Amino acid sequence: MPTTMKGPGLFLAQFAGDAAPFNSLASITKWAAGLGYKGVQIPTWDARLFDLKKAASSKAYCDEVKGICADAGVEITELSTHLQGQLVAVHPAYDAQMDGFAPPSVHNNPAARQKWAVEQMKFGAKASRNLGLNASVSFTGSLAFPYLYPFPQRPAGLIEEAFGELGKRWKPILDVYEDNGVDVGYEIHPSEDVFDGATFEMFLDAVGGHRRCNINYDPSHFLLQQLDYLEFIDIYHERIKAFHVKDAEFNPTGRQGVYSGYQSWTNRAGRFRSLGDGQV
Template structure:
């Protein structure tokens, strides 16, 4: 009975929460959790993996069936030297997700902005070359992408080119823009810390051509959810400013989305 009671309390909380969002007409596209499961600090990595398992199980229990997250990376090591830990960590996680009917969408953020993330960044899954290898080594249909075009602006890459090839792996998307300060980039160079020349913006106020992006997204047959992600400091000063960022983003993006 000692072990059962906490379990029943958790089940009750889930049922109450599921009823609450249902009564208010709220839809949740995914449970997002963005730690570093491959962190150099093994205690940090182990805690991230343990909680990620709980997130996967909770997503299934709530009927959301989608989790968005990072692969993680030991930023002190090369991609090649990270690969054995990637397989050791993620094969069981994806097997768990598949057994629960949950899809896991990996965001393509490099997580390389400051000195604490230098030199490799804290997320492996940043480019099509790495994605191909990931999906070849873990070919589960429940393993895919949470695609954010703004991270390609940071990496000076084409943000539409991968969509057709990875159409079957497009589980979820983020609508976030980014702006490159060319004068600062010319001053510091591309190998300087990105925070010196890169700024996240709300959709329509950065360098992404959203008509081009949505055209490629529609061509790829994507019908999933698009989540507005706000990291724009111009709107962070107040609650009203943060609400405005969502209103402005929503109005801008509706020209590309039916309904």
């Protein structure tokens, strides 16, 4: 069976730190290559590893970044804008938590924080183009997730209004990705408004079926929701442009099931992916 799979890749976000070898792109990529990884997904919010604004405007800087990775023996698979994407849409209930994803200059100012996030997302499109990448990965953010459980009963039209606003915020961003020939693979994830296939379809409708609105497939998030993660591929394979791989087990007890158990798993899980052509 023909394949373009090249080897394992690693999302660097959870490993970046202030101590060597995790405090610079040159050293962390050599560390990753030494463990056998062939690709790296770069978190664009971590200045120790990457300057997103500079990458959006400077092809020379992007060539330098690619050279650092090549010297270490790895390729860049995608840029990650998970944290900035999260801030495109924030329910007020999450304001305190989400300020930690943004620079201090926009803390306690949701409008300024959102404006910063939108600019960052657009930088991500241009930086991906300058790096020669055709896909990136992100989150949708959340306006409706606090209303996930249908009690107390939601006012009629609340979810539709939230997804309408989500689409309104993302459509201009996706247009910039279209201009730059880059797909956005949204990680479908609890705490995001887009957390399963049905909500992805609602979001896709809200952005007018935009061809750059795609999926970063991570079956671990589906297993923990007790969703059929293999049938998901059958249904949405044309929209899957990237993927993450990590272990997950659903182990309900008499004390906890899907909801409280999810957080304990999140705190200890790694986030990994395989390096291929961006499709499963």
